[in-house]
Amino acid sequence: MISSLLIANRGEIAVRIIRTCRELGVRSVVVHSTADAGSLPVRMADSAICIGPPLAKDSYLNVPNIIASAVLSRCDAVHPGVGFLAENADFARSVTEAGLIFVGPAAETIDLLGDKIRARATATSLSVPCTPGSGGAVDESTAAEAAGTIGYPVIIKAAAGGGGKGMRIARNEAELLASVPIAKREAKASFADDTVYLEHYFESPRHVEIQLLADGAGNVVSLGERDCTVQKNHQKLIEESPSGALSGEMRTAMETDAVRLFRELKYSGAGTVEFLVAEGRYFFMEVNARVQVEHPVSELRSGIDIIAAQLRIASGDGLGSTAERVVPAGYAMECRINALEAGTVTGFTPPGGFGVRCDTHMETGAMVPPYYDSLIAKVLVSASDRAEGLVRMKRALGELRIEGVRTNRDEQLAILDSPIFRKGEYGTELYRRLFEEKK
């Protein structure tokens, strides 16, 4: 087993990883910016090293300082957490070249999956259904013909992109021809690569993902799906499992396809295959080659500590007891609590009690710096079914007390109370329909 782990991240995910380190007897070393010097993960970790000033580019993205911290503090592995360097193949390579274990898939796997065109091609080669698309790169001269075959509306995506950045929708040929050059420039600016491709655009699909664990030798276990349809500008707000959008048949087919893809990739570690569900079918979207913010939803249903599984796989211990078929049980839901402003949290009481879990790095007196992701707490519930889960989540969010910093708590409660969410009849346009059309 890894004996000493460097955590190259901050906030609640750093706390999450430290917790598992404690249980596995792994020493935890957390790196941090000067802005996070007083934060909970810094206090919790066995050791903490300041790697730079507040801006992420100088600290959490400062690869030389992170690698030096790992080596000089005698760590044998690095966990990238979520965001920052989590899907950066060069970082994974640097970690490996420094003689350390990278907790995540191989750099080549990250490279392949980071290139959306190659990822799609791999899925297609395994007959995993993909959104109708151009299949490869398009430019001003080829886009119109490709779009004609695909059918409007289409979405222009950067091959090197992700997280919703640099995507543009075109509803007809005129829009397409106007948008392609802009999309290419944006892709170039954001990802230093102007390759773009087309996919058919579904107006309001469901977003469903399969959580997998794989040992790098072709053994893959599925922990079931998560429905992440509730999003604001491609940022997930609420995740739940099971998804109300899947028939049992579709779920089995989707899981089987996801497992086949990971087996083919000889994927190692925890990862997620994301699908769109629309018009009664599902379509491969992309692979998240890392652990995700919403992984505890699957932990609650499967009883498996996904971070522990990552560390075991990275240590070469394989899937262990999780190799047996996992049958997720019950219902689980997560609501992300985001700060709407930076500041000091003058009062904080997390929710608790039966069926409630709260992952957070907040406490009374904690700081929310303005430099990073706004996620400050993940409120999770487990329940026997969705109806029970909904009332429990409302209870838990009602209990959550955060003073000094405004949050999206009330907005989350409004979503839970909305008839379309309660009935389960919605797609990714839910947020816009609830909050933006009114204005």
Add this chain to the structure above:
Amino acid sequence: MISSLLIANRGEIAVRIIRTCRELGVRSVVVHSTADAGSLPVRMADSAICIGPPLAKDSYLNVPNIIASAVLSRCDAVHPGVGFLAENADFARSVTEAGLIFVGPAAETIDLLGDKIRARATATSLSVPCTPGSGGAVDESTAAEAAGTIGYPVIIKAAAGGGGKGMRIARNEAELLASVPIAKREAKASFADDTVYLEHYFESPRHVEIQLLADGAGNVVSLGERDCTVQKNHQKLIEESPSGALSGEMRTAMETDAVRLFRELKYSGAGTVEFLVAEGRYFFMEVNARVQVEHPVSELRSGIDIIAAQLRIASGDGLGSTAERVVPAGYAMECRINALEAGTVTGFTPPGGFGVRCDTHMETGAMVPPYYDSLIAKVLVSASDRAEGLVRMKRALGELRIEGVRTNRDEQLAILDSPIFRKGEYGTELYRRLFEEKK
């Protein structure tokens, strides 16, 4: 379903009950002393009524003010919580006579079970094994002969007693004859009833209890056992399930006996049958005719909200879905965190994350008044087995931050670290062996 519930209690159990009320859509009204006016349950409840000054006899035991609060705030039921009036048959009667539902067994059941001689006789009549004992009351003239038959050492117990009060151990006839008059005087002083009886005294047995739910019509479901052997002066410190002291056969027999007893009693609500385990056998001790502090241990293993089950049964809805056979799964443990002094909690961060639950009424700024029970938090873990549960509990207790008030947290960690606890080879003398013999 009950529509409005008066909670005649304070602290974490009041918070616990309010949480379930919220989920079931039941309005919660909490009564409180002036000392608890700023407490979390008072803030959380839908309504709060001050019923008296700090001393419990003037507030939490002030039956007229509690009943008036329930009636005047238009409640239809009263939950007594744990302690205070929870096993007071007269209170249950007063609640019922005021036209309200008492959330708990019938007053006559509480009366019968409160009389330890009658409770023992009921168990004996059903062939539930009881500790060898006098069977009935003894006095100076009959004690020696009874003890001779039972075998020394013997324990002298008050028939109306409970919670370890007024018990005396005698190792020979001389000690017995000296102790009986004292025990009778103590029983008279504590319980206004000088009836005492004898039982064989086991030096260091295990304390194992079965959690039951019953609908009052003879339907009884077992949620499995809890091992509550780790005690200090008869006050439980750590509870776990399953118990390492039971063979599968013994567990089944014990559960069957407990269920038979509740069926015979036509018991209604949640309750516990307590047993001693010694010399490879088990012996009926007593029934706790209420919910217990450690009930979440069984909630974690069964997935059943025991407070919700109580409210459903009290509402006349019976056992509902819990009527099916419940198979508790995995491992669960509770550590009670007690304040060692009164004061203001200047910093509080509960533990969290995978497999951890914390039931508490504490938060930064909360008061621990000197007047009541010292329990301020219950830290619970669920795990796949005891070994995993132990490391998780150590992790959780390590995370728990309480500033401003000293607690027994470090003592709990010392117990978890002790070889005898880890090996599971101990009895109720564990605490004395670890902490008192050293002195």
Add this chain to the structure above:
Amino acid sequence: MELKDIEALIRIFEKGSLAEMRLREGDFALSLKKTSSRAPERQAETIAGTVAEPAPAVKAEAGEEIVTSPIVGTFYRAPAPDAPPFAQPGSVIRAGKPLCVLEAMKSMNQLDAEFDCEVLRVIAENGALVQFGTPLFEVRRV
């Protein structure tokens, strides 16, 4: 609300011992808060509609005293609906004579004056649910 009023309000608030203040009048809302003197952060905000405020909310002036409820019950100023109240502002009540009736569980509990006093103000509303410690009367010893 006009600026000078707001200014006056802020000065009043600053001089006082309040930690936080919120005001709303029609569409107008004002919220003031002092630098954390970190007093007990919150007040029970959960008293139901008809339940009167608990004691700490009312402060007696020097020389005056507040008579509070010793039990939980319903506050009645008169022994019967058609009878005159025991005490009105200006009434002088002799020690041992009734100030009001507190009804709980069908029993009428007469609350007697502990000392000779002049009633300055009746604080609780007739028919209200009163808690332990709810202020009922403001009185002055005579």
Add this chain to the structure above:
Amino acid sequence: MELKDIEALIRIFEKGSLAEMRLREGDFALSLKKTSSRAPERQAETIAGTVAEPAPAVKAEAGEEIVTSPIVGTFYRAPAPDAPPFAQPGSVIRAGKPLCVLEAMKSMNQLDAEFDCEVLRVIAENGALVQFGTPLFEVRRV
């Protein structure tokens, strides 16, 4: 509410001891809040044995300056184990000349003086792991 009123309000708020203020009138809403003086309550208490203290632990006297580490690495006072240190107490180091070496990932990074200075004290220990911001030298401009 007019601008001059808002401005006046802000002045009132700024001069006073209030920490926070929110105002709303009809569609108009104003929220004011002072910078919290409550510094981060705790200091990282978890620095491993050989890791030097981060910057805030050392305060320079007036006129003196603290040179801190710009990277994470190992602090060496000399270019080689048998070489004399670049800087000792009393040494005067010219701008652009090396103060020490910081080794990270097998590369030796020379840390040069940014200005002419006299070394008053060597704070970090030779061979210690230094973090971003770890104080290395106390110097005085010359």
